[in-house]
Amino acid sequence: MGLWMRNYRSMLDQMKGLGFNLIRIPFSNEMLNATVPEGINYVKNLELEDLTPLQCLDKIIEYAGIIGLHIVLDRHSSKKENYFNESL
Numbered sequence: 340m341g342l343w344m345r346n347y348r349s350m351l352d353q354m355k356g357l358g359f360n361l362i363r364i365p366f367s368n369e370m371l372n373a374t375v376p377e378g379i380n381y382v383k384n385l386e387l388e389d390l391t392p393l394q395c396l397d398k399i400i401e402y403a404g405i406i407g408l409h410i411v412l413d414r415h416s417s418k419k420e421n422y423f424n425e426s427l
Contacts, residue, residue, distance in 0.1 A: 342379040347387070347399050355406050362408055365415035366396065 340350070354362055376392040387395045400410050 342384055342387070342395075344380065344383070346383045348402055351399070351403055351406060351408060355408055360407065360409060361411060362403070363411045363413050364396070364399070365413040367416045368414070370396075 370392045373392045381388045
């Protein structure tokens with residue numbers, strides 16, 4: 340599940356409730372310069388509306404810190420959709 344299905348705070352609260360203290364968030368280089376995020380249900384994540392992907396990531400990290408979750412940022416790929424074919 341992701342932001343297209345659930346509220347990000349609800350997901351982070353669930354992870355914390357299950358005893359996790361660290362989560363990995365993958366990102367792509369393309370995300371850093373994008374202006375419009377993809378795959379977010381704004382009915383469930385209203386506070387992410389009108390934000391860039393980087394601003395959305397900031398909100399998620401901020402809330403994770405508030406509830407005591409640590410974050411590992413994972414540069415998953417340079418392009419958002421082509422990580423299977425990306426050369427090292």
